[in-house]
Amino acid sequence: MHAPAPATPDQDPTLAALLAARPHLAMHAHDGLVMEGVALNAVADALGTPCWVYGAGTLRRRLDSLTAALGGLARVHYAVKANDHLALLHLLGGAGAGADVVSGGELARALAAGIPPGRIVFSGVGKTADELRAALAAGIAQINVESAAELDQISAVAAAAGRVAPVALRINPDIDAGTHAKITTGLAHNKFGIPYADAAALYADAAARPGLLPVGLALHIGSQILSVAPYRAAFARAAALVRDLRAAGQLVTRLDCGGGLGIGYRDEAGAAPAAFAGALRSAFTGLDLELMVEPGRWLVGPAGLLLATVLLTKGGQGMPPFVVLDAAMTELMRPALYDAWHGIVPLDPARAAGPAVPVDVVGPVCESADTFARARPLPPLLAGDRVAILDAGAYGAVMSSTYNARPLAPAALIDGARWAPIRRRQTVAELWRDESVPTFMG
Ligand SMILES: *Cc1c(COP(=O)(O)O)cnc(C)c1O
Numbered sequence: 492m493h494a495p496a497p498a499t500p501d502q503d504p505t506l507a508a509l510l511a512a513r514p515h516l517a518m519h520a521h522d523g524l525v526m527e528g529v530a531l532n533a534v535a536d537a538l539g540t541p542c543w544v545y546g547a548g549t550l551r552r553r554l555d556s557l558t559a560a561l562g563g564l565a566r567v568h569y570a571v572k573a574n575d576h577l578a579l580l581h582l583l584g585g586a587g588a589g590a591d592v593v594s595g596g597e598l599a600r601a602l603a604a605g606i607p608p609g610r611i612v613f614s615g616v617g618k619t620a621d622e623l624r625a626a627l628a629a630g631i632a633q634i635n636v637e638s639a640a641e642l643d644q645i646s647a648v649a650a651a652a653g654r655v656a657p658v659a660l661r662i663n664p665d666i667d668a669g670t671h672a673k674i675t676t677g678l679a680h681n682k683f684g685i686p687y688a689d690a691a692a693l694y695a696d697a698a699a700r701p702g703l704l705p706v707g708l709a710l711h712i713g714s715q716i717l718s719v720a721p722y723r724a725a726f727a728r729a730a731a732l733v734r735d736l737r738a739a740g741q742l743v744t745r746l747d748c749g750g751g752l753g754i755g756y757r758d759e760a761g762a763a764p765a766a767f768a769g770a771l772r773s774a775f776t777g778l779d780l781e782l783m784v785e786p787g788r789w790l791v792g793p794a795g796l797l798l799a800t801v802l803l804t805k806g807g808q809g810m811p812p813f814v815v816l817d818a819a820m821t822e823l824m825r826p827a828l829y830d831a832w833h834g835i836v837p838l839d840p841a842r843a844a845g846p847a848v849p850v851d852v853v854g855p856v857c858e859s860a861d862t863f864a865r866a867r868p869l870p871p872l873l874a875g876d877r878v879a880i881l882d883a884g885a886y887g888a889v890m891s892s893t894y895n896a897r898p899l900a901p902a903a904l905i906d907g908a909r910w911a912p913i914r915r916r917q918t919v920a921e922l923w924r925d926e927s928v929p930t931f932m933g
Contacts, residue, residue: 503868504758506843509834509881512755513793515549516836516881524838524879528908531798531838535877538901538912540800541818543888545574545913547582547906549794550884554586557786560764564771565782568612570750571597573787573885574795578904578913580604583790589632591750591785595622602629612747612783614661614709616682617641623648623656633657635709635747637684642697649702656702659747661709662690662732664725668713668751684710687728694736705741707780708732711749714788717759719766722748726774733778745781752789756882757832762789788885795884797823797900798838801876802855811849811866816878819854820861821897823883824890827860834881835864837872845870852878856895896922 510516515527522530527548534544557567568589571580575597580590581604589610590601595618601611611631613622618634623645626634636642636658649656663684685693690708697705712725729746736743748771752762767784775782799818806812825831835852837843847868854861863880872878891899898917903910 504834505847506836506870508758509836512758513881515546515794516879518836518840518843520840523840524836524843526796527905529905529910531796531879532877534903534905534910535798535800535838538903539916540798540877541816541822541900542798543795543822543883543900543902543914544798544879545576545579545791545795545884545902545904547794547904550579550582550791551586553790553794554583554588557764557790558587560768561771561784562768564768565748565784566610568610568747568783568785569790570785570787571601572889574791574887575600575889576902576913577604579791580606584610588790589783591787595619595625598622598625598629598631608632612659612709612785614711614785618644620644620648624652627652627654627656633659633706633745633747635659635661636697637661639685639689639693639696642693642700642703646697646700646702654702655704657704657706658697659707659709659745660685660690660694660697660705661711661747662687662729664710664712664728666712666721666725666728668716668721669718687732690732691735691739694741695739698741705743707743707745707747708736709747709749711747711785712751714751715753716751717753717762719762719770722751722767722770723774726770730774730778733780743780745783746775746778747783747785750785750787750789752786754789754792754882754885756834761793790885792882792885795882795887797880797883797887799878799880801872801874801878803874804850804872807851811851814850814852814869814872816852816854816863818863818880818900819856819895819897820858821854821856821892821894822900823863823880823887824892825883825886826863827858828890833863833883835867835869836879836881837870838877838879842870842872842876856897893917893922898922 568591570591584606593615608629614635661684754761799816820827849866852864901916902914904913
């Protein structure tokens, strides 16, 4: 499913290679770039740019292929933070996925999208009393706990509400997932999880407290993980801990194995569901555990893109020229935040066929970090040309801001040959709708 390797490791894939690796995208001689069965120009004509576009068929296919690879071994809890749009949650929930949420807002979204509380897990390193009360009132499946202090807090909230909170201890397995420093979470110096060495004592402690029912363990070692080795190492540590806990007389029924499965942004091969399922199988077969997995990026990343229009081009004093888009880091922050590489493809087939020369693709926001690509080989682009920024379905719209007073962008959902707007563009007046000027200012 991935592009042929480029001639040298540093050479960016060609536009043809990018499209060949993404079966939901195709360049039509007449309609230009098409996602599933819809010309992206039609969406841009209707909603303007910048604009998010998601492929329902692509998303469904990805969930189906992961579910098939897991073969009943583990339940999929979609990590809502990757993309929390109600339509996507509705689609995934309807196709059988549960949800992993990290805030009261995400919990409310998952419930609003119709995901049953029994399929919702609440993760995160800090939760407010209000969030915990909402989770207990909804009757969600479990709360993943990341510290002794949090156990105290949940015990108090649950006891006061006359409820018992099913909790899983999130352990920090101290495994290097080999990913970007800003998205690794399973190392001892990261803020996440309970130190492995403390977990057994804390589990026993939780079992003895009012309002708590320890049901198992959870782990999540990072994001954009492309190799199965860190999973194997983390799962082995988790399995050993399950055996130790049981030997000490504790009841351990569930193991939440986290997310982190990576995708191919450039020319790297994405994580393979079969290999991931194999790691689960070899670590946990025979342990009689209810397994859960929490992928976010792998499910929605490739199913979304960001449409933008070229505002202008300008020469860069002896450097690659700049292509200035109407999209910015306010829509897609990943390049600014993580130096992330995203494919950029013109919508016009004639443009896409032109000879590639290196350009810097930037947004109009007043930050040097507002850069989508440096020295990217692209065919010559002119003001008014449209481009698609690929693989932007995860950690895209959810990280948007209104910096520079830029209204939030609209979104569309394509499903085969049909499409519908799923979010209108925020108006400029809405930017200050909730602000007030104190009367004492006259
Ligand atoms: C972010 C997160 C995930 C999802 O990570 P992806 O890399 O998008 O798969 C899963 N579980 C937890 C606890 C997370 O914080």
